[in-house]
Amino acid sequence: MASGFEFDWSAAFGSVPYLLKGIPYTLLISFGGLLIGFLIGIFMGLASLSRNRLLRWPATAYIEIFRGTPILVQVLFIFYGLPDIVGGPINALTAGIAAIALNSGAYISEVVRGGVQSIDKGQTEAGVSLGLSRSQTFWSVVWPQALRRMIPPLGNQAIVSIKDTSLFSVIGVGELVRQGQIYIATTFTAFEVYFMVALLYLAITLTLSFLLRFAERRGLASS
Amino acid sequence: MEKIVRMQRLNKYFGDHHVLKDIDLEVQSGEVVVIIGASGSGKSTLIRCVNGLEEYESGELVVDQQPLEPKGGNQKSLAAIRKEVGMVFQQFNLFPHLTVKENIMLAPMKVKSTDKSAAADIAMKLLDRVGIANQAEKYPTQLSGGQQQRVAIARALAMEPRLMLFDEPTSALDPEMIGEVLDVMRELAKEGMTMMVVTHEMGFAREVADRVIYIHGGQIVEEGKPEAVFDNPQNERTQSFLSRVLKH
Ligand SMILES: Nc1ncnc2c1ncn2[C@@H]1O[C@H](COP(=O)(O)OP(=O)(O)O)[C@@H](O)[C@H]1O
Numbered sequence A: 001m002a003s004g005f006e007f008d009w010s011a012a013f014g015s016v017p018y019l020l021k022g023i024p025y026t027l028l029i030s031f032g033g034l035l036i037g038f039l040i041g042i043f044m045g046l047a048s049l050s051r052n053r054l055l056r057w058p059a060t061a062y063i064e065i066f067r068g069t070p071i072l073v074q075v076l077f078i079f080y081g082l083p084d085i086v087g088g089p090i091n092a093l094t095a096g097i098a099a100i101a102l103n104s105g106a107y108i109s110e111v112v113r114g115g116v117q118s119i120d121k122g123q124t125e126a127g128v129s130l131g132l133s134r135s136q137t138f139w140s141v142v143w144p145q146a147l148r149r150m151i152p153p154l155g156n157q158a159i160v161s162i163k164d165t166s167l168f169s170v171i172g173v174g175e176l177v178r179q180g181q182i183y184i185a186t187t188f189t190a191f192e193v194y195f196m197v198a199l200l201y202l203a204i205t206l207t208l209s210f211l212l213r214f215a216e217r218r219g220l221a222s223s
Numbered sequence B: 001m002e003k004i005v006r007m008q009r010l011n012k013y014f015g016d017h018h019v020l021k022d023i024d025l026e027v028q029s030g031e032v033v034v035i036i037g038a039s040g041s042g043k044s045t046l047i048r049c050v051n052g053l054e055e056y057e058s059g060e061l062v063v064d065q066q067p068l069e070p071k072g073g074n075q076k077s078l079a080a081i082r083k084e085v086g087m088v089f090q091q092f093n094l095f096p097h098l099t100v101k102e103n104i105m106l107a108p109m110k111v112k113s114t115d116k117s118a119a120a121d122i123a124m125k126l127l128d129r130v131g132i133a134n135q136a137e138k139y140p141t142q143l144s145g146g147q148q149q150r151v152a153i154a155r156a157l158a159m160e161p162r163l164m165l166f167d168e169p170t171s172a173l174d175p176e177m178i179g180e181v182l183d184v185m186r187e188l189a190k191e192g193m194t195m196m197v198v199t200h201e202m203g204f205a206r207e208v209a210d211r212v213i214y215i216h217g218g219q220i221v222e223e224g225k226p227e228a229v230f231d232n233p234q235n236e237r238t239q240s241f242l243s244r245v246l247k248h
């Protein structure tokens, strides 16, 4: 190579124990945030389908706001902006989880809405014709089918959110990227370390993809 | 004779489109009424009004002694009516995420709080009655169309309805499967079930119906015993409709 660059294997491997310390934070923020985001998504997604304007309107506003602004701005707003209002500092980890929750919640609302709307109207008609109430029909007929269809887009969102946590190094959460930056500050081996950081993200997202394919196949087999 | 359905001057619109026009119709307990007519004439809309799947704009509707008011009116009786009225759809509308047996068990368990083992017994008896007890543990998509429609009939019967509505139950079936579904319906009629059946199966109508209603453009234009309607139609629209369908 013209620059005389050589991949420094010992730096790459040497960073691994360090980087691994970031993984629990990455996973905690991702999955903690996604779990809350899923609950928000169910609520807001269903609210956005409601005939009641008092439910539908705020849900639509929430979805548009959190899909229409960058997650980086959202987390900066929560971490640096909100303390001015709540009158005390917000823990970086909490801010990260909240940002993933609110951001993924907006996308998951759309996933929920699409999933529910994709179920044929005949299913609801069959349910209510049997004497089930609207809510019984929804929860025992429509929702289980919608949930199954939601698995691929939910998996997609999980992968996006896991990668989004890499932005939270800016607020100082000791997640994967942040750990890499700290290591690079003393060793100056950016190429090797970011290469390993990328590999670790890939390991997480590929594992998830694999699990989701498995879940999807099992879902299909029983329907 | 007890009236199960009574419609008086019932009118239904989809937007500006006047779909049912001053329908007067009564169905007595135990009666089998077959509704025929061209596509788009309002047959589905008519029977869907009976269990409130469609709301109507004006007129009167009483189902099993319970008044169901027009759009905007009191719909409190709807839940009670739906418990007493079963419906079978052209597209079966089975629940694909549940097994055949679970499809049948769902309503008794949710609506009547029947316990699980009693609901399973009901399901197995009904599956036996429609001749597919051996398919109980399968999922609907693993069954043929004819078998699926028989499950749908069993599912509706599990609620012990006083009236069964059929909306073209054989129209989505391959020809060789129509017979098995009509056989089940014929049995049901023989056992005294009150039925309103929309169908293009004129042989079935002639044989099983107590009364045939021909509907055209949202109006009942002819009504009577099957022999009268089929062999000696009074209205020229009925004549031309029948000459078209009976040719095939
Ligand atoms: N949901 C709906 N919205 C608007 N128009 C409808 C709807 N359902 C049916 N129609 C119209 O009402 C008329 C009667 O329809 P339908 O009762 O389905 O007829 P049939 O069952 O005799 O074929 C048709 O002109 C049809 O296009």
Ligand SMILES: [Mg+2]
Pocket: B043, B044, B045, B167, B168
């Ligand atoms: Mg129809």
